Amino acid sequence: MTDPKVTNSEPTPGSLDTTLEPGQKPNEIAPPSRAQQVLRDILGGSAMISVLAVLLAFVAGGVLIAFTDSDVQEAAGYFFARPGDTFQAIWSSVSGAYIALFQGSIYNFRVDTFVGGIRPLTETLKFATPLITAGLGVALAFRVGLFNIGGRGQMLVAAGAAGYVGFAWPLPYGIHLIVAVLVGVLAGAIWGGIVGLLKARTGAHEVIVTIMLNYVAFYLISYLLTQQWALQAPGSTNPKSAAMLPTAVFPKILGDQFNLHLGFIVAIAATVWFWYFINRSSMGFRFRAVGENPHAARVAGINVSGVYVWAMVFSGALVGLAGVSQVLGTVTTGFTAGIDAGIGFDAITVALLGRSKPVGVFVAGILFGALKAGGYSMQAAQGVPIDIVLVVQSLIVLFIAAPPLVRAIFRLPVPGTAPKARTKVEVAK
Known part of the structure; x- marks a missing residue:
C-alpha cells in the first residue's frame, strides 16, 4: 500500500500542473x-x-x-x-x-504624373512646418510645468519683426534671410520672456499673462499695420504689409512646382535641437527637474525662477519661429494681423498629442498638417x-x-x- 501523505510528482493527463515557480504561491499562476x-x-x-x-x-x-x-x-x-x-x-x-x-x-493617385501625385504631400509638410515649431515651443514649456497659451501673441510679434526686416531692410542675399529669421525669433523670445519674468518675480500665472499678451500683440500689430512708418505697405490704405523682398524669402527646396520651402528643414533642425537640449544638456536636465517637482529642484539647489524665465524665452523663440515661417515662407506677398492662422492654439493640441516629446511633436505636426491640407480637398470633392x-x-x-x-x-x-x-x-x- 502506498502512503496517503505522498503525492505523485508527475501530473496526470488532464490535471493542473502543480510545479511552482520561485516566489509563486500554491495554486496560483506564475507572474x-x-x-x-x-x-x-x-x-x-x-x-x-x-x-x-x-x-x-x-x-x-x-x-x-x-x-x-x-x-x-x-x-x-x-x-x-x-x-x-x-x-x-x-x-x-x-x-x-x-x-x-x-x-x-498624401498622394493623389488620380494624377498621371508622379510629380503631380506627391504635390499633396508637399502641401502637408508646408502646413506642418509652423505647427511643428510652435508645438515644440509649447512642449518645452510643458516640460517645465508651464502652460504657454500665448502662441498667438508670440507668433504675431515675431512675424511683425521678421516681416519688417523682410521688406524694409534691403540686405545682400543670404544675409538678409538670416537677419530676418534671427530678428523674428528674438522678438518671440522677448515676448515669451516677459511671461517668464512676471512668473518668476511676481508669481503671476502664465496662463493669464499669456492670454492678455495675445490681445496686446494682436492690437499692437493691427495698429502698426495701419501706419506708413511701421508695417503698412507704402501708398496703401489697407492694414497689410508690403511684399517681402526676394532676398528675405525661404527658398523652395523642391523647385518652383512645389510650395515646400526651407522652413521645413529649419523645423527638422529645431526638433533635433529640442531633443539634444532637453535630454543631453545640463540646462535641459534642470528644466526636466523643475517640471517634475519644482520644490525638490529648489531644495537641490536649482534656480527655479531662472528656469521659468529661460523656459519661456526658449518657448517663445520656437513659437516665434512659426511666425517667421509664416511670413517668410507662406505669405510672402504681405501679411495682416491674421498671419497666425490659429496655429498658436493648434500648437497646444500638437504638443499634447506628441506628449511633449520631440519626435512625437514632429509626427503630430505632420498629422495636423495633413488634416489642414486634406480638409479642403475633402470639402471640394465630397462636399x-x-x-x-x-x-x-x-x-x-x-x-x-x-x-x-x-x-x-x-x-x-x-x-x-x-x-x-x-x-x-x-x-x-
Whole structure:
C-alpha cells in the first residue's frame, strides 16, 4: 500500500500542473514574464494612447460625416424597407471623404504624373512646418510645468519683426534671410520672456499673462499695420504689409512646382535641437527637474525662477519661429494681423498629442498638417464641411486628455502594473 501523505510528482493527463515557480504561491499562476510585462507597458503606454485617440477621433468624425451627408439622410428615410441602401450610403460617404482626405494630403493617385501625385504631400509638410515649431515651443514649456497659451501673441510679434526686416531692410542675399529669421525669433523670445519674468518675480500665472499678451500683440500689430512708418505697405490704405523682398524669402527646396520651402528643414533642425537640449544638456536636465517637482529642484539647489524665465524665452523663440515661417515662407506677398492662422492654439493640441516629446511633436505636426491640407480637398470633392476637420482635432484633444477612457474602450493595461493574479482553479473554470 502506498502512503496517503505522498503525492505523485508527475501530473496526470488532464490535471493542473502543480510545479511552482520561485516566489509563486500554491495554486496560483506564475507572474508574467519580462517580455509580457514589456508588452503590457507598450500597449498601455502614452504612444499607444495617442494612436488610439487619433483612431477614435476619426471614427467619431466618420459618424458625423455620415449624419451630415444628404444621401445618407435620404436613404435613412426608408431604412426599414431597404436597410442595405442606408449602409451603402454611409460607406460611400465616409470612405469617399477619407479617400479625398488622403488624396489631398498624401498622394493623389488620380494624377498621371508622379510629380503631380506627391504635390499633396508637399502641401502637408508646408502646413506642418509652423505647427511643428510652435508645438515644440509649447512642449518645452510643458516640460517645465508651464502652460504657454500665448502662441498667438508670440507668433504675431515675431512675424511683425521678421516681416519688417523682410521688406524694409534691403540686405545682400543670404544675409538678409538670416537677419530676418534671427530678428523674428528674438522678438518671440522677448515676448515669451516677459511671461517668464512676471512668473518668476511676481508669481503671476502664465496662463493669464499669456492670454492678455495675445490681445496686446494682436492690437499692437493691427495698429502698426495701419501706419506708413511701421508695417503698412507704402501708398496703401489697407492694414497689410508690403511684399517681402526676394532676398528675405525661404527658398523652395523642391523647385518652383512645389510650395515646400526651407522652413521645413529649419523645423527638422529645431526638433533635433529640442531633443539634444532637453535630454543631453545640463540646462535641459534642470528644466526636466523643475517640471517634475519644482520644490525638490529648489531644495537641490536649482534656480527655479531662472528656469521659468529661460523656459519661456526658449518657448517663445520656437513659437516665434512659426511666425517667421509664416511670413517668410507662406505669405510672402504681405501679411495682416491674421498671419497666425490659429496655429498658436493648434500648437497646444500638437504638443499634447506628441506628449511633449520631440519626435512625437514632429509626427503630430505632420498629422495636423495633413488634416489642414486634406480638409479642403475633402470639402471640394465630397462636399464635407471643413468644420468636420476641426471636430476631429477637438476630439483628439478630448481623448488625449482622458487616457482612462481610451484604456477602458480598448481594454488596455496600465503601464508598470502586473495583471491580477488568478489561481489555476479559476483558470480551469
